[in-house]
Amino acid sequence: MRILIVDDNASMRKVLAALFSSLGHQVVAALPDGSAVESTVQQTAPDLVCLDYHLPGRDGLSILRAIQTMAPEIDVVFMTASSEAGIEGKAADAGASGFIRKPFGQEQIIAELKAVEETRKLEKASAQRAASGGAARKGRRGTAVIADDNGSVRLVLKALLEESGLQVVQMVSNGNEAVVAAKAHQPGLLCLDVNMPVMGGIDALPLIKEASPQTAVVMVTGEADKTMVAQAAGLGAVGYILKPLRPAYVEGFIRRLFG
Structure with missing residues (x-):
């Protein structure tokens, strides 16, 4: 490098x-x-x-x-x-x-x-597959939406989800956009950043669950304090992914979530 x-x-x-x-x-x-x-x-x-x-x-x-x-x-x-x-x-x-x-x-x-x-x-392999119109390497597990205000996090998370067999149908940068994307796509998974402008993940979570009840919402955060984890779980989140993002951690989480 x-x-x-x-x-x-x-x-x-x-x-x-x-x-x-x-x-x-x-x-x-x-x-x-x-x-x-x-x-x-x-x-x-x-x-x-x-x-x-x-x-x-x-x-x-x-x-x-x-x-x-x-x-x-x-x-x-x-x-x-x-x-x-x-x-x-x-x-x-x-x-x-x-x-x-x-x-x-x-x-x-x-x-x-x-x-x-x-x-x-x-990330590079994911970008090359997307450019060539190829599918994710593993068997498809459904669709996903990513909501994070950081561009690099969105790119990395997209690569890791696609490596795990999910098709990322949209990436957005705030909670309002996440609610709209959830309603439009009804994804199997929505990765939701906790801290975002306009509307943060905790505020967007109940609106997402109302718009798409079957979507599994996973919080994405740099620091998973007990209060946030409990609050998110009470609002319907199925778990959380920690930043910085690591392939083994994300793949293991997706495997446990989808089988």
């Missing part, structure tokens, strides 16, 4: 660059702050960005959102030593493909890269 490193610690940039190079990846640039991230992304076209949270001038979350807006196909591994409550969930909801807490060992970053690579392969 082509990798861009953004970290204000010179030693960390050097260590990561050496590690990635030893694994056969190409480090296209290493930046000490977020001031030139967008221009560097445009110039170097990385596959993955290793992004620190606390940076001079701009924090990593704002940079992550900017990257996802301009190029949702780029994976971002979010790195931080912060003990801030909920930061992992915030990064996942913003579209991070992976999360690493500092200090970390080489095994952790290697495992995270492998997970991202595995997901990228499935």
